Amino acid sequence: MEDQLNNKLIxxxxxxxxxxxxxxxxxxxxNTYNDAIKNMxxxxxxxQFCCLVGPSGxxxxxxxxxxxxxxRKVEGVIKYHDGTIPNxxxxxxxFQEPRLMPWLTVKQNVSIVTNQTSEEIAHSENxxxxxxLIKYMNAFPSQLxxxxxxxxxxxxxxxxxxxxxLLDEPFISLDLTTADLLRQMxxxxxxxxxxxxxxxxxxxxxAMYLGDRILFLSKGPSKVIHDLKINMQRxxxxxxxQMENLRIKLIKEHPEILSGKI
Amino acid sequence: MVKIMFNKIxxxxxxxxxxxxxxxxxxxxxxxxxxxxxxxxxxINSDVLPSPKTVLIIFFNEMIYGEMLYHLGITLWxxxxxxxxxxxxxxxxxxxxxxxxxxxxxxxxxxxxxLNTPALxxxxxxxxxxxxxxxxxxxxxxxNKIPNVLVTIREGTRxxxxxxxxxADVFKVNYKKKFxxxxxxxxxxxxxxxxxxxxxxxxxxxxxxxxxxxxxGIGFKLNEFFNLFDIASLFAYTLSxxxxxxxxxxxxxxxxxxxxxxxxxx
Numbered sequence: 001m002e003d004q005l006n007n008k009l010i011x012x013x014x015x016x017x018x019x020x021x022x023x024x025x026x027x028x029x030x031n032t033y034n035d036a037i038k039n040m041x042x043x044x045x046x047x048q049f050c051c052l053v054g055p056s057g058x059x060x061x062x063x064x065x066x067x068x069x070x071x072r073k074v075e076g077v078i079k080y081h082d083g084t085i086p087n088x089x090x091x092x093x094x095f096q097e098p099r100l101m102p103w104l105t106v107k108q109n110v111s112i113v114t115n116q117t118s119e120e121i122a123h124s125e126n127x128x129x130x131x132x133l134i135k136y137m138n139a140f141p142s143q144l145x146x147x148x149x150x151x152x153x154x155x156x157x158x159x160x161x162x163x164x165x166l167l168d169e170p171f172i173s174l175d176l177t178t179a180d181l182l183r184q185m186x187x188x189x190x191x192x193x194x195x196x197x198x199x200x201x202x203x204x205x206x207a208m209y210l211g212d213r214i215l216f217l218s219k220g221p222s223k224v225i226h227d228l229k230i231n232m233q234r235x236x237x238x239x240x241x242q243m244e245n246l247r248i249k250l251i252k253e254h255p256e257i258l259s260g261k262i
Numbered sequence: 263m264v265k266i267m268f269n270k271i272x273x274x275x276x277x278x279x280x281x282x283x284x285x286x287x288x289x290x291x292x293x294x295x296x297x298x299x300x301x302x303x304x305x306i307n308s309d310v311l312p313s314p315k316t317v318l319i320i321f322f323n324e325m326i327y328g329e330m331l332y333h334l335g336i337t338l339w340x341x342x343x344x345x346x347x348x349x350x351x352x353x354x355x356x357x358x359x360x361x362x363x364x365x366x367x368x369x370x371x372x373x374x375x376x377l378n379t380p381a382l383x384x385x386x387x388x389x390x391x392x393x394x395x396x397x398x399x400x401x402x403x404x405x406n407k408i409p410n411v412l413v414t415i416r417e418g419t420r421x422x423x424x425x426x427x428x429x430a431d432v433f434k435v436n437y438k439k440k441f442x443x444x445x446x447x448x449x450x451x452x453x454x455x456x457x458x459x460x461x462x463x464x465x466x467x468x469x470x471x472x473x474x475x476x477x478x479g480i481g482f483k484l485n486e487f488f489n490l491f492d493i494a495s496l497f498a499y500t501l502s503x504x505x506x507x508x509x510x511x512x513x514x515x516x517x518x519x520x521x522x523x524x525x526x527x528x
Contacts, residue, residue: 068432093432099425103447103525112443113433140525160433 012046013082014089014163016196020076022221023062035221036062042215042224047194051207054217055260060200063222064166067198068093092162092195094170098149100141107137110156120159127155131185147178151185158189167199171206180238183210187234204258208243209236219260226254226262312494321498334502337472337479341465344403348460351404352411353453359412360419377409381467385474394475403467410463411456418452450522458515465507
């Protein structure tokens with residue numbers, strides 16, 4: 001409790017402020033502009049694991065592209081407390097698919113996004129070891145299962161010790177056991193680096209299991225419609241009665257929250 | 263009875279394993295060609311089609327005592343130079359035209375014009391404009407090959423997986439590294455296809471260029487043999503070059519390809 005209180009009072013240099021007035025995209029067929037995001041404001045304290053939950057097509061990927069700096073055309077401000085922007089610092093990213101280079105080995109796939117100093121290569125190896133892939137260090141992605149490929153992608157996301165880590169529904173289309181294992185591994189690495197994490201998902205149970213906090217987004221043009229703190233101790237269990245009660249209570253209070261209405 | 267059946271099975275096994283080994287089949291195919299050649303030469307019995315034996319004797323004679331190695335070297339040098347220029351220019355233009363839509367529209371007409379201009383026309387024009395010299399010869403050969411390389415590389419560039427490039431962008435990989443490690447590897451199969459098609463086309467055109475306007479090289483010698491009606495020497499010189507090209511294919515191109523495709527075969 002005390003810790004959280006401190007978090008609120010003391011600003012850290014990499015607390016993230018997001019204030020988007022509008023983000024629109026051009027509809028190529030009709031030659032008109034549509035708003036993907038409108039009036040979205042939130043602050044994420046440094047080191048928080050924040051989940052974003054919203055209906056499909058609510059502009060979650062658009063938001064991640066803005067945060068990562070892939071897309072810079074926005075009316076609004078995205079910056080850290082110290083005035084820098086996320087793109088000034090290392091960023092980690094995990095896509096819906098593993099997106100590994102098929103022509104590189106596991107080790108090369110992780111280290112290729114660093115400057116490949118001997119220190120960074122050693123760090124890549126450590127991460128691969130932590131992902132339980134030491135035996136596959138020199139294997140090619142085509143030799144790995146889908147779950148293992150995602151473990152490589154997790155290692156790659158952490159390899160630059162990013163200030164912020166963006167995950168775009170990284171565990172969809174995996175079986176439950178594999179997804180559970182990967183979530184535990186993600187938490188393990190996050191605990192060792194304490195990065196700020198923004199994790200996009202449409203699975204409320206997954207968000208509650210992982211996050212310190214969940215932001216619920218509306219349908220497009222999207223904005224934050226609900227901000228839920230998850231004050232549960234870690235390590236958490238996947239099937240926790242307390243968590244399930246919280247979920248049921250939330251759904252009872254806001255039956256349509258998952259389709260983006262409150 | 264049992265013995266005969268046993269023999270039969272054994273025989274089948276032998277032919278099966280013989281044809282399963284691809285080297286055996288290759289040797290068989292080569293011997294068959296030699297046999298057809300020998301028989302035809304024997305039946306025709308004329309200088310127009312010399313026998314394999316005659317050709318081989320001239321081949322070794324020319325190689326050891328004659329000028330064959332000199333002319334072979336000259337031709338190889340021209341092939342190498344024209345090949346390198348055509349690959350570099352063709353790949354550069356292919357990537358540029360594959361990724362920039364407006365540039366493609368701008369240059370596409372010129373490209374089709376060049377692609378469909380007969381090799382002979384390009385060669386004659388180069389000799390007329392630049393004179394009967396080495397630069398004209400190399401330019402003519404390169405110009406003949408560039409449009410083909412361009413087509414292949416442009417297709418490759420259009421097939422690039424943008425999602426892989428996005429990975430480089432979000433992890434802020436610098437431009438040079440992005441090109442070498444994220445872009446080019448996706449293009450390798452296309453570059454190899456262009457190179458393989460290129461080398462066989464180029465050496466054929468080099469011979470024509472030499473025949474029309476140079477005073478050395480295999481093409482020049484072939485013209486000489488044609489005038490003297492020396493078909494056996496013509497065969498011997500052709501054999502020398504084909505041998506080199508087979509060597510290039512198996513000792514250089516195939517190993518490079520195998521290395522680049524290591525991740526596929528694994």
